[in-house]
Amino acid sequence: MFATGNSHKLGEARAILGPVGIEVESYSGPEPKETGTSFLENALIKARAAFEATGVPAFADDSGICVEVMGGAPGIFSAIWSGGRDDKTNRDLLLAQMQDIAPENRAASFVCTIAYVSEETEISFTGVWPGHLAMTASGDHGFGYDPVFIPEGFEISAAELEPEIKNSLSHRYMALMQMRQYFADPTA
């Protein structure tokens, strides 16, 4: 059961796991305070809250964009970087903060940590999608910082990629595939 209040994350998890035969149930309960200091701590807070509320094994995703010259920020604060949750306002602020930084110094990556919590287990999986920050926003697909993120190996933004391409390369894809692998063979 995927504990998230973010419909885009849920849509991507379904698009990624559906084709390999895994149905993703969703849970959206009272959102616990994300008081952790890392993606892992926050993912665990969300997965534990869902497991405790329902008694059903749950996983949660904590993710964000990390810009190298900003020391990894926005990082765990990606969703509320401008103080609010509006994706465009968050993106515009980040672009403004980075406006004087040359293209070669704009390395950035998307990070996704998934925590899975059940009676027996607490385990996490992390995916990193390297790339760099664009100078301007472009593209209509995806969500969040996709319009300002140019994945490694591309010259277009993640929001200009077809969703199937993003969902076969992204940080979320990598973390979900590790989780799938773990359940296929927990001893591996």
Ligand code: ITT
């Ligand atoms: P839940 O905690 O309910 O799952 P949330 O949106 O609050 O949803 P996070 O605290 O993990 O989730 O914040 C993630 C933010 O990072 C998200 O709102 C985007 O701004 C950004 N982000 C994460 N993955 C992204 C992706 O694939 N594309 C673009 N932006 C992404």
